[in-house]
Amino acid sequence: MTSACSNNPLLSSSFLLKSPKLPNVSIFFPKFSNPISPMNSNNKAPTGNSKNPTQRRSKSPGKYKPRYGTSRKSTLKKSLSQEQVNFTKPIPDDPVVGIIGGGMSGLTCALYLEKRGIRSTVFDTGIHGLGGRMGTRMIDHQPLIFDHAAQFFTVTNPKFAELVDDWLNRGLVREWQGRIGELEVGGHFVPFPSSPPKYIGVNGMRPLADSLLSQTSLVNVVRPCWVSTLEPFNGTWHLSEKEKPCGQFDAIVIAHNGKCANRLLASSGLPLIARQMKRLELSPIWALLAAFEDPLPTALNAESLPFEGAFVKGVESVSWMANNSKKLLGRDSGPQCWTFFSTAAFGKQNKVPQESIPAATAERVKEVMLEGVEKALGLSKSSLQRPFYTRLQLWGAALPTNTPGIPCIFDPQGRAGICGDWLLGSSLEAAAISGIALADHIADYFEQGGPCSDEFAVGLHDEYKPLGGHDIGQFPGLESVDQTTKAPALTLTT
């Protein structure tokens, strides 16, 4: 199932880019209020191998400037000044979709395309596995295990419930029976009721992601692969990693967000999609993974049982803590592996480039977060045992803070769509529903022959609104005692 980009069967000679003869791509300008330059009248598609795919841009190649380091306003302007791609070639009998991103949304999109008989290839950057923000770190020789992004999920949507039932039957997920609740600074723990059920990946979230497509036959997975260019040519999308072709597709799905997606879309010929993506705002979160020789004192008074997971209240440096050893291995003795997440506010205050965290910042953040754990548990100063293993990670674009509140986005002219958690919320459930919605929408669109008509346009102009929930996302059905913005029950309509 999993193969490197170079082993991709789509890279057989029939899939390699051909020189332009009769391009089936035309170019038109969307109706924006800001004026843009005249249409490229020769109707020529950019060549797939072109190092300078500027024919869709309204500016001359010489004026092209990198999009990084520019203001939000100016990058927005640049996205809008792209020329819109318009595919006119009929959809073939056996179309194939390129999905860029192998997190929950991209994987469910592939799964539901398969259910409609449509082939797809999922590209993902993951070196250790699929999943994106469903990350699990395992250190074999200890053994230590940590879910280092998504922790657990709840289910409210009937389509998602169907999917989760299947995972339960296949032994991929199970209910988390441990005590989860809210921990007030000073060690006051209030457990959540057992309903709604809380689910976890049996061996962690990443193994769940890696298993989601194990029963498919129409899905190809290419990883690790960082799709760096999208080019419309001869009626299909040509994807490449740096300059290495990754195949050609009848439609594409952008199943990731943030800087990476903005960069990919900046000169793609999809100005409406690029504009919607750029409106998304994301909050950073620090994750501290720590292993302790002895159990942490989580039975906070003589009568209470130890807790396994807690949303922390009243401490700025910590918003969540969970005992992975108990959650994933059911282990009461031996080292305890804990995941601690900061609040979004703390993430923002201490934000640095996530690829190169200065050592001094890492040390300070780690110490402040451990102090936060101490305070949350109501321990006296400096009495928390020192962890024998720590790993600090910054999720620079952890969670969305605004949303258009629609299941997916689709541009029928450009034969491109977006799915992801942020379209509806900030949870695995939202991501899955979005992937399912986009798959069904693309399948309907293909069934109609791939019309350019507005009938199939979704979410290209929707406004955004702020998104509430916990600092680590939404858990529909599990409302916090004092949570002001409740996560909505998610519906699936496009």
Ligand SMILES: Cc1cc2nc3c(=O)[nH]c(=O)nc-3n(C[C@H](O)[C@H](O)[C@H](O)COP(=O)(O)OP(=O)(O)OC[C@H]3O[C@@H](n4cnc5c(N)ncnc54)[C@H](O)[C@@H]3O)c2cc1C
């Ligand atoms: C710290 C943290 C804690 C969380 N806790 C919970 C929780 O307990 N419960 C819950 O329900 N949700 C939680 N969430 C949210 C949840 O993880 C996300 O909502 C969900 O995983 C998003 O899935 P996605 O498919 O939309 O995006 P992602 O998971 O981000 O997937 C996108 C994928 O695309 C890949 N990609 C990016 N660019 C490219 C490219 N150019 N080429 C190829 N691949 C590319 C990325 O590497 C990534 O694998 C948490 C998130 C964070 C950060």
